[in-house]
Amino acid sequence: MKISLGAETLAAPTPAWLVGSYDAAGAPNIMTIAWGGICCSKPPCLAVSLRAATHTHGAIMARRAFTVSIPSVAQAAATDYAGMVSGKNTDKFAALGLTAVKSELVDAPYVGECPLIVECAVLHVFELGLHTQFVGEIKDVKADAAILDEKGHVDPQKARFFTYIPGARRYVALGADIGQGFSIGKAAVAG
Template identity: 65%
Template sequence: MKVSLGPKTIALPTPTWLVGTYDAAGKPNIMTAAWGGICCSKPPCLTVSLQKPRHSYAAIMERRAYTVSVPAESQVVAADYCGIASGRGTDKFAACGFTPVKSELVDAPYVAECPLIIECKVIQVLDLGMHTMFVGEIMDVKVDEAAMRDGKPDPQVIKPIIFAPEDRHYYGLGADLGLAFSIGKELKGA
């Protein structure tokens, strides 16, 4: 039997991403965001949803760009900090010991120490209520060479952080369960 929880923001997994922007003064900033995901294959697009009062909201509106730095499990304390400190009065890059890198493709910085980087230019803005969704066309994905296997990003090496909104805890990635679009073939004839 299922238990109804009502309308809630529960979708698992939810990412833990560091959204990079430059503010009006050109200062690099990062904020932790969990409301986001891939939303289109062609062109490749990714969304992040932010509240209007957030420092990063105005930066994205002005610069029409953002990056997503995917932190590793070992960076969970810094990732959490970037979600509770405001970039208005804090240099979160310095506080976390992170290095801001200016993207060559979009007007936003990314975190050099994160294993996976996604650079996006804003192509749509959707006001949804409490949050505004920024649809970003992915201009490039950068991966640490050491986090690659067979020319592709290896999730077991990257070790992205998963956020569970309902219990407000961070989790690590689980085991490899099998090859997508393949392991289900055994049921195809059933």
């Protein structure tokens, strides 16, 4: 029997991403977000949702660009910290000893230590209620060579990504590989 939990933001798991932007003074900033994901394949787009009260919101509105740095387990504590303090009052890159790398394609920085980077130019802005959704057209994806398999695809076991579980407020490392996409489903239907 299922137990009703009410209308909650519990579509678990969610990403634990670092959104990069430059503020009005040109200072690099990162913000941890959990509300985001791929939202279109042609053109390739990624969406992130932020509250208007955040320092990053104004920066993205002004610069019309953002990056998503996807951290590994090694950056879990830094990712959590980046969601606890405002870039308005804290230089998060300096506080965390992270490297702000200037994107060559969009007007936003990314975290040099993160194994996977997505660079986005704002394509659409949607006011949803408490949050604003920024749809960014993906201009490039950059990956550390160490996280790629022999075919040049991202290997999640090498990347050691993690996720966030809303409600429980927990970070969880991704686990074992369970099978090949567009393949294991064939066994789901007898015949």
